[in-house]
Structure formats: structure tokens, C-alpha cells
Amino acid sequence: MTSIPESSPVPVQVSDGVHDHQFDDAAQQQEAATLGMWLFLATEVLFFGGLFTGYTVYRSAYPKAFGEASRHLDIVLGTVNTGVLLLSSFSMAMAVQSAQLGKRWRLLGFLTSTAVLGAAFLAIKFTEYAHKFHEHLVPGLQFAFAGSESPHAQLFFSFYFAMTGLHALHMIIGIVMIVVLMVLTLANTFGPEYHTPIETIGLYWHFVDIIWVFLFPLLYLVSR
Amino acid sequence: MSNTIVSTRTYVATFVLLLVLLAMTIAAAYFPLGRFNWVAAMTISAAKTALIASYFMHLRSSHRLVWIAACAGCFWLALLMILSLTDFWTRGWLQP
């Protein structure tokens, strides 16, 4: 067990600094990364898909209770939040464009605005959670819902919290990754030649946006 | 494919369209259409998804494989839903 310090675990690099040694060139690496991220998004579709399936089953079984429970959600906050998230997606798309064009400060600006909008979304979301808490609409915590549909309404709110909670978790992960990208941008990592991480994390961000695009009508607009 | 740079104008147009669709989905929710409320909401959401995916996510200019990956996720979700619902929606059929 003689550990020779020089022989680091990093394998022999045939890399030119732009792509890793297992790839032939930067284009191959970027295609691989993009495909990898899309495959990951496919798994995410199925992850949320389980919830969507459950939601569909119960909503078709208890349409009345789901309609009534849904009217307890704040449609104004929900709409504002949808707008905020769509805007953040736009901002992320602009960030990718800035990276492609090699405009570093513009890139930094758009990344910052994406992260800030994401944080704003979360802030609004948590305000809504606080309201639900006060109204005793959190399942498991002295849930109280007038009327005999109470248990089924509780099912609705179980879905509400599970779906928006997991969505919020994805948002938080996204924001953390964008902050990392901001640091890397400051360190001058990206340019027209290399911006794969911005693209792939951008894909992730848009995907989280798409999930919300479905959650919003399913939760807020059941029966108005 | 990432070398296709999408213009700012396209991005702005996409965003504005998304806002229009958002307004539509809310408006549609207040029309009493029965079951079609749900259909309308999902159709509009699908349209929004198509916009985000094609423009923001550059699916339009992406490799065919990426298309397949994107569709695979949706297709498998459809399998999960359809086959699960064949159970839930045919439960009462045997009873008179």
C-alpha cells in the first residue's frame, strides 16, 4: 500500500482542455450531455407522472370534493406565480443565448434574474402554504374542512402539497445550480466554445416550468 | 444544434404567447363547460409545453434522438395512465 502522491487518480488525459478524454471532440461531448439531460427529464416526467396518475384517478372518483377543495386555493397568487415562472424561463433562455454569443455580463445578468424570479416564486408559494396552515388545510395537521367531503378534500390537499412541494424542491435545486453557474460565469468559464452546463441546466429549468404549467390548471382551476 | 442561436425577438414572442395562453386558460376555467373545462385546460397546457419545448428548450433544432427521448417520457407516462385507468374506470362494469 504505497501511495505515490504524483499518481493522482485522474487518468491520462488526451484532452485538449475543451472536452474530456473519453470523447473525440467537443461536439460529441455536447451532444452526449444534451441527450443525457433529456433522458433525465424523461425520468422526471415519470416521477411526476405517478402523481398525475393518482390525481386523475381520484379526481374522476371524487369530482365534487376536488372542485370544492380547489376553490380554497388563491387563484390570484397562483396566476401571478405562473407569470413569474414563465418570465424566469424566458430569462433562462436569454441566458443561454448570451452564453452562445459570449456576452459574459449579460449572461450573468440573466442568470441572476432567473434565480431571483425563481426565489420570488418560492416566496409566493410559501405565503400560500402559510395561509393553508392557518386555515387548517394541511393534511395531517388538524385538518379541518367544512362539509362531509372532508376526507376527499383532504386527499386533494394531499396532492396539492405533494405536487407543489416536490415542484418547489425541484425549484430549489434549480436555483442552487444557477447560483453555481453564476460563480462559474464570474470565473470566466463559459464562452461561445463551451457553455454546455448552461444549456443543460437551462433545459432542467424549463422542464420545471412545464410541470407548473400543468399543476396550475389541475390544482387551481378544477371548478371555478 | 446549440450553434443555432435563437433571436431575442423569437424568445420575446414566445414569452408573450405564453402569457396569452395563460390568460386563455384562466378565462376558460370560468366558462361552465362541464367535462370540457378539463379538456380545455389540458389542451392549453399542452400548447404551452410545445412552445416552451420547441423554442426555449431548442427542441426544434435538436437532434432526432433528443426528440425520441422527449417523446419517450410522455409516451411511457401515457402507458402508465391508460393502463391504470383501465382498472379504475371499469371497476363497476360487472355489477348490474
Added chain:
Amino acid sequence: MLIELPFWPQEASTVAGSVDVLSLFLALVAFFFSFLIFLLIFFFAIRYRRRPGLAATPVPTRLSLEVLWTAVPLGLTAVMFTWGSGLYMHNQQDPPGAMNIYVVGKQWMWTVEHLEGRREIGELHVPIGRPVKLILASQDVIHDFFIPAFRVKQDVVPGRYTTLWFEATRIGSYRLVCAQYCGTRHSGMIGNVVVMQPQDYQNWLASGADDPPAKAGERLFHTFSCAGCHELQASQKGPPLIGMYGKSVRMESGETVAFDDGYIRESILNPNEKVVEGYRPIMPTFRNQLNEDEIIQMIAYIRSLGTGDAKP
């Protein structure tokens, strides 16, 4: 001492024989193909074992063979599917005139309630030669009601009723087991089905009868003041219950629902999800006041008020 090797379970119900015939057919197919593959492997392995100076001979893929071994299994499985599904559908539908017995599974025992008033735990007495329909409820987790000698099995799912029917064909005592894992003493949730002559069954019913469940249900009906709204005749507040059991009833939503055990159970627990046409959703829930046994007693009472014209 001669060890007796059991190979085949007893057959004691009308469906057991037909299930066994199908099983034997499947066993035959399975045996044929296993034998074929084993034989071919052995034959090729010996015939074409490696010997010096003898090389392998290239054999091109033959499409006809591929088609053959796609088509033959396809045909055979089509037969299995048709046969299996046909028999299954037949075995699922209870014949008209079956006698109902209510069974509740709870960790870790079966309680059985005969409409005539006899209750038992871990045992089920039934008459021979008469279709019996079990209405199965669970007080806690998922159980499974399995009588190997009858070849019938049905999960017992909390929150709803499942049903199972059989017609016993041989006098005797058969094992009844829980086949769905339900916790610590799952393997102790085991009992006997006793098949008796109809007369013996009648005597047995009479010998230790408690109050019939309908009687207990009637008491509950009064304890919970159900009659306040559900006067036995038509009323302003709640729909009448006399002669309703088994009828088809129109709901406020426009759909038609069978007024059966499942509907009564749901209406006691979630009264306002399906409201009878012409009434308002004002009934409170009795979710936390009644257990599965008591709900069954209520159903028995409502059933005793007379059945409708539709199939009971």
C-alpha cells in the same frame, strides 16, 4: 414409515375441476417445451461436442424457423388466454340466488356473520350444493381470503367490499387461509371451511344463533337516529329505505347507481358524494362512529326492509 407425498390438492367446489383441467393443460404445454429444449440441448451438446479436426459448420438464419417459433407460441398463448379468461369471467360472476355471508378480516382473524344470526371466528360453515356469495370487508390492512380446495381467492381491501362466490361439492372441512401478507401473525390467520348437508347447516344455524345482524342493525339505526330523516316511507329529508335494496337508483348527478352493499356502505361513510335524485346533500358522515361489523349490520337491516325488483 411410509412418507406420503402430496401432489394434488383436494377438489371440493364446482370450479375446482375446471381450473385443474386448465392447469393440467398448461402443465402439459410447459412440460412439452421444457422437455423439447432440454432434449435438444443434450442432443446437440453430445452430437456436436468439440473434437479435434472438426470445426463448426456455419448455419444461416432461417426465416421460416423464426416465423415458426413465433407463430406456434402465439397460437398456444391465444388458446390459454381465451380459455383462462373465459373461465375467470365465469368464476367472477356470482350465479343468481346465491346466499350472502358477510366476512370481515382484521389482524389476524376472520369473523363471519350469517344473515340468520350466527357469528363465528376463524370458521365458515356453508351448505353443500348451494352457491354462496361472500361479501368481504377489511377492518385494517389488505387480507386475502383463500380456500385452496375450492380454487378461489380474493383480496380483502380496506375501504370497500370485494366479493367471492363458490359452490361446495363435497362434505368436509377444508383449510381457509389469508394469502396476502398482513403483518406479524399473518400465518396464524388460518381457519376452516366446514361444508355440511343443508339440513345440518340449518340446524347449526339455529343452534347458537345470536341476534340476527338485521336486528343489531335496527338497534344501531335507532341509536344513531337514522329514522329522523330516513322515515321508512318517503320523507322530505332523506330517501326511503323500504324495498330499496338491489334497486337501481338515479342520482342527483344524473348517473344511475345500484343500491347495493357497496353503495349503502359508501353512503354511510361519504353520504354526499352520491346523493339520490331529489334530495339535498345534508347527511352527516358516520365515518368515525361505525366499524365494519356495524356497517354490515346496518346493511343487513336495510336489506331486511325488503328488496327491490332488480337482481338482489
Added chain:
Amino acid sequence: MTYADVHENYLNASWGWRSWLLTRDHKRIALLYLISITLFFFVGGFFALLIRLELLTPAGDLVQAETYNKLFTMHGLIMIFFFLIPSIPSVLGNFLIPLMIGARDLAFPRLNLLSWYIYIVGGVFTLAAVVTGGVDTGWTFYTPYSSTYANSNVILTALGIFITGFSSILTGLNFIVTIHKMRAPGLTWFRLPLFIWAHYATSLIMVLGTPVLAISITLILLERSFHIGIFDPKLGGDPLLFQHLFWFYSHPAVYIMILPGMGVVSEIITCYSRKKIFGYTFVALSSLAIAALGFLVWGHHMFVSGQSPFAGMVFSMLSFLVAIPSGIKVFNWTATLYKGSISFDAPMLYALGFIGLFTIGGLTGLFLATLAVDVHVHDTYFVIAHFHYIMVGGAVMAYFGGIHFWWPKITGRLYPEVWARIAALIVFIGFNLTFFPQFLLGYLGMPRRYHAYPEEFQVWNVMSTAGASILGLGYLIPIIYLLWSLRYGRVATENPWNAKGLEWQTPSPPPETNFAATPIVTEEAYSYDIHT
């Protein structure tokens, strides 16, 4: 002098524990998996041993009911999630996919290492659950037992399984991208070894199925810790919804276990009969067909669950369909032997054993797909026997065959042939003795997961336990001689079996970058009969 001194290779390229624990070399990561999976295999095997000992007598007298329930639960969880699912893909797939397609590494080496760490973290959680009292829900986590009634370590275990799932997802993702993007020049899809096709199909299931398991387990976690209650019947929730979500992954998971084994068998059969595989295209595409159809059959686990009978019929029909591509494979392997030049080295014995046992396992699956018969045999020992024929008789046999076949490539040493053949025979005999009686037990009506059972079932149970002890011996022998061979085995040449495939065209063990120069492929897979 150790084997690693032979030439510069991935084993002697760098030294010290950091060079292993921080490695990004797919070959080293494969070895990390090999070691950890072997440990889990013996933990799971130990539980199996205790289960069989308990069942020696009808009375539950060896351990208490509660303990017994934990034993079969932990046996299932560890064997499925920590041994069978990662076994062939993570060890042999990791090692061989880049070698077989002429690449320097997988597409995402860091992700690959991360997958191993995730696997280990998940394993630590699960083992922690075992040590701190165990879990007794059955590996299926059926609600409401798991969400409300069980008093054991459900949360910790479920977290472990949830975490491990990501290891599986990331591995599958890595394989798919690698196979798409990194094949050597000339290596077109229909020149790929069938091992690659099988792993491609497996990866599809991992990527598209595992997330559904993740969400169903998440919902159990939420239900248990926050009482949100999506499956709670008291709120109108439906326990069957959980079963749908669970089996949407867990049925295809069976194909995650068996498909890579089929890939291994295709490699071995061709090599030891010196033949091109019969019906290459059919074998290749049947892997994809199994992966796709495998997603459509989960409802056959729910024929007696209270599922709608009509859904039962749909699932029954689809279940029969998935039997067809499996049959195609078996027939093509058998036909490959025809006019071959067959030798009976240990890997070939395992491969032939695989075909036989998989055939039995597959054919008894027809009983379970047939609605009326499944009603009787569902949740009995018949099911246990059936899936052990597939998973132990199939997947584990293939895994052992593959480990022997590529052992010289992985370690640079040859295993002792005579011992290996003896062990293969012992495994085959022990296996059949253990599991065949369970078919009879099942049809007789012995339910699964029973701590104590009626006396009339004892004879078959004794036979099964006796077989299990032989089987256990059969598994111990290879561990001993394979470890022995690391030091004393004969040094392997580049291509000891004279096999085709790119992995045999580089030194054993391979250098760190796999190939001195990127190979160029000019011929179809398994061109044995052309050049010999």
C-alpha cells in the same frame, strides 16, 4: 510479483485507496461494484438460509413470527435492489460496455462514480434499518400496512431504496448515451454484440421505470411521516393505486434482472460453440420487445387484488405477448448449438443451465398469466418458485457464467476450470432441489410469507431446505477459488477463449484507456465460423 506487474494496465496504473475511491475509470468502478454486490449477495443469502431453516418444521419454532417477517422482507429487498438489479449491469456492463464498443470510457465517468456512491449510501441506509430492528412490510411495501400499520423501520428502508433507485437511473442513462454516442468507427447497430443490445434495453427500463418506484416510495414516506394519506382508505384513498404505481416499475424490474443475463448468455453460447448466433436480428430486437412489452403487463400481479376483471383481461393478454420474445430467444440459442463445435467450460455450463432453468421459469409464468389459474396459485409458493427460476436460475446463473467468462479479462488470471465445472453442477442440482418442490407446494395451496405452515406441507419443505444447503455450498466454492486465482491462477493471455468481440482485442487486464488506438470494426458480431 503480482499479476499487475505483467504490463501497464488499469489495475497497476495507480496505487492507494484514493486512486480507487475517486477513480473515474469504468473498470475500477465495476470492481467497486463487484465487491459491494458480493457482500450484499451474502447478506441476502444469509437471510435466505435462515428462512429455509425456519421452514424445515411446520411450527414456527426457530425465530419469532415478527423476526421471520423481517427476514423475508430483508432477503427480498437486499437481493432485488442491492444484488440482482445492479449485478450484471453495474459489474459486467460497466466493465464491458466501453470495451465492447471500442470506447475509452462511459460517456459520463464522474456520474458513473457518483452512481456507485449513491448505491452505497442507499445500501448503508437499508443496512442501518436492518441493524436497528429491521423492516417487516415485505419487499412490496403494500399500503396501508406499510404506511399505517407496520411498526418497523419503514422510513429508513424506504429512503434506502429511494436513494439506490437514483443509482440505477444514472447508470441506465449513462449506458444509453454511451451506446448511442461512443461506438467505434464501423460498429453499426446490427454489428453490436447482443450483450450491448440487452444492456440498452435494460437501461431503457431503468430510466423510464425507476422514477415511478421513486414517487410511490416518496408517497409512502410522506404518508408515514406527515400523514398526508394519498393511499389511505379512511380518506377514500385506494390501496390499489399504490400497487399500480409499484408494479409499473417492479414488474419491468424483473426484466432489468433477466435481460442482461440474456446478453451474457448470447456471448457465451456463441463462443463455446464456435458459431455465429442463430437469428441475430431476432435476438437483438426481442430484447427491445421485452423491454417495451414488459411495461404493459404489471397488472398480472393484481388479478385477485380487487382490480377490475376487464383490466385483468387486458393485462393477461399483454402478459402472454411478452412470452413470445422470450421464447424466440430460447429457440435461437438452442438453434445456435446446432452443428457447432461445443466445449463444456464452466461459463458454458452456466449458460446451458440458464437456458434450461429460464425455460422452466418462463413456462410456469404462463400459469400466472392465465387468469383462472392465477386465482389459485397467486401469492402461493408457486409464485416463489416461478420467480426464483427466473432470477436465481436465470439471472444469477448468467451472472456467475459471465463472471467466469470475463474473469481473465477483468483480473488477468484464469480461474481453475475443474473446480468451476464442479461448482456449476452443484449450483444446478442444488437449485432444482430447492425450488422445484415449491411449485408443488404452491399448487397444494401453501401461501407465501408464512412463518408457520400446516403439517401436510412439510415433506416438500424439507426437500427444499436440503436443496438450499447444497445451493449455498455451490455459491461458496466459486468465491474461494476465484479469490485464490487472483494470486495463484495462471496468467491470462489477451484472448484465452479465442473469442470474438473488441474486449478480447486488448490486453488482459486492459490498459487504463482500454485500447492503444481506437479500433475500427469491419465485421459482424460473432464471426466465429469465418475465421476459425
